[in-house]
Amino acid sequence: MGGNSPCASCKLLRRRCAKDCIFAPYFPSDDPHKFAIVHKVFGASNVSKMLQELPLHQRADTVSSLVYEANARVRDPVYGCVGAISYLQNQVSQLQMQLAVAQAEILCIQMQQEPAPITTTSPVLLDADDKSSYYLHQNNLPQFLAFSSSNNNVIYDSFKKESLFGQDMIS
Amino acid sequence: MSSTRCAACKHLRRRCPSDCIFSPYFPSDNPQRFAYVHKIYGASNVAKILQDLPVNRQSEAADSLYYEAHCRIKDPIHGSVGIITLLYQQIYNAQTQLSKIQAEIAVLSANAQTESKYQQQVEHMPNFDANLLPQQKGVYDPSTWLYQNGL
Numbered sequence: 001m002g003g004n005s006p007c008a009s010c011k012l013l014r015r016r017c018a019k020d021c022i023f024a025p026y027f028p029s030d031d032p033h034k035f036a037i038v039h040k041v042f043g044a045s046n047v048s049k050m051l052q053e054l055p056l057h058q059r060a061d062t063v064s065s066l067v068y069e070a071n072a073r074v075r076d077p078v079y080g081c082v083g084a085i086s087y088l089q090n091q092v093s094q095l096q097m098q099l100a101v102a103q104a105e106i107l108c109i110q111m112q113q114e115p116a117p118i119t120t121t122s123p124v125l126l127d128a129d130d131k132s133s134y135y136l137h138q139n140n141l142p143q144f145l146a147f148s149s150s151n152n153n154v155i156y157d158s159f160k161k162e163s164l165f166g167q168d169m170i171s
Numbered sequence: 172m173s174s175t176r177c178a179a180c181k182h183l184r185r186r187c188p189s190d191c192i193f194s195p196y197f198p199s200d201n202p203q204r205f206a207y208v209h210k211i212y213g214a215s216n217v218a219k220i221l222q223d224l225p226v227n228r229q230s231e232a233a234d235s236l237y238y239e240a241h242c243r244i245k246d247p248i249h250g251s252v253g254i255i256t257l258l259y260q261q262i263y264n265a266q267t268q269l270s271k272i273q274a275e276i277a278v279l280s281a282n283a284q285t286e287s288k289y290q291q292q293v294e295h296m297p298n299f300d301a302n303l304l305p306q307q308k309g310v311y312d313p314s315t316w317l318y319q320n321g322l
Contacts, residue, residue, distance in 0.1 A: 041220075043213045050211075050247060058248050065252040069239060077220060078228045081251040082235040088258035095265035102272040109279045113286075 008035040013044060022051050026063040034067055041070040178205040183214060192218050196233035204237050211240040 006017035007024035012035055017024060023044075027035040038047055047066060051059050073080035179193035180186065182205050187194060193214075197205040208217050217236060221229045243250035 041216065042211065043216050046211060046213050046216075050243075054247060062248045065249050068252050069243075069250055073220070073239075077224060078232045079235045080239055081255065082238050085251065085254055085258065088255065088262065092258060092261050092265065095262060095269060099265060099269050099272065102269060102276065106272060106276055106279065109276065109283065113279070113283060 005029050008032045009039075009044060012036060012039060022048055026051075026060060037070045037074055038063075038066050041073045042066060175199055178202045179209070179214065182206060182209060192221050196221070196230055207240040207244055208233075208236050211243050212236060 006015075006029065007021055008027040008029050008031060009023035010017035010021060011029060011032065023035065027038075035044075042050075047063075050066070051062060054062055069081050072084065076083050079086070176187035176199060177191055177194035178197040178199050178201060180191060181199060182202065193205065197208075212220075217233075220236065221232060224232055239251045242254060246253045249256070
């Protein structure tokens with residue numbers, strides 16, 4: 001009740017920690033850095049507004065992602081999380097190329113072993129029903145492939161495209 | 172005072188000074204861009220982030236802030252972290268598929284090599300016809316050979 005120690009947010013904001021403090025469940029007093037970094041990047045009132053707009057059971061995940069983004073922004077003030085996104089998209093592209101090469105190689109081997117015409121249902125190991133393989137196509141995600149090369153046009157062009165968030169990316 | 176206020180100053184309903192930190196990156200023809208970053212970060216936090224950077228990095232920072240704000244508005248729970256999670260999943264799936272295909276290639280290649288070696292062995296096997304007597308006409312009769320060799 002009144003004797004409880006204030007949460008990390010209320011300590012930092014130097015205010016009374018109410019019983020129904022919106023921050024208290026997610027910013028315990030033993031981890032002051034967590035709220036400090038979120039407050040630095042987003043601001044306490046913005047975080048409060050975001051949490052208030054969400055049901056209780058989704059707030060913990062929201063706080064986790066906000067903390068992640070805030071940390072990324074402090075580590076990299078220019079790109080924040082987008083730096084990681086760009087890097088990972090590059091990795092996906094490289095893997096797609098490697099997969100294409102491997103698929104071509106398997107087709108070659110199969111053609112060498114069986115001179116009969118190969119049908120389109122040849123036993124390539126990719127599972128056609130695998131929903132996740134759908135996401136290997138790059139069109140679903142905004143492209144930041146050249147972000148780290150300081151090419152402003154790539155970012156601006158990708159924002160101009162309607163397909164920025166054209167489809168559900170997370171099922 | 173600029174005759175045309177930038178999107179930020181319009182949104183904030185204030186005068187747009189000539190050295191406005193926002194105006195190069197939040198033009199008046201794209202009000203959504205500033206509206207999004209303002210909703211998630213707040214104008215003063217955006218200004219602080221931009222001011223702490225050299226001028227030649229501010230544009231990229233503004234773009235990335237807009238991108239993250241956009242992600243957060245579209246997915247209030249995960250924001251851009253949702254995309255990172257999805258990308259990690261894509262990478263894992265692609266690596267798994269690649270490993271499967273590479274294993275399949277290794278098996279097929281090994282089979283091909285084995286068959287090739289077998290073919291070579293068959294080609295180089297001794298010609299049993301050499302032991303045939305003319306009257307045997309291509310039929311190998313071991314008893315004839317053994318008899319002839321005193322065995």
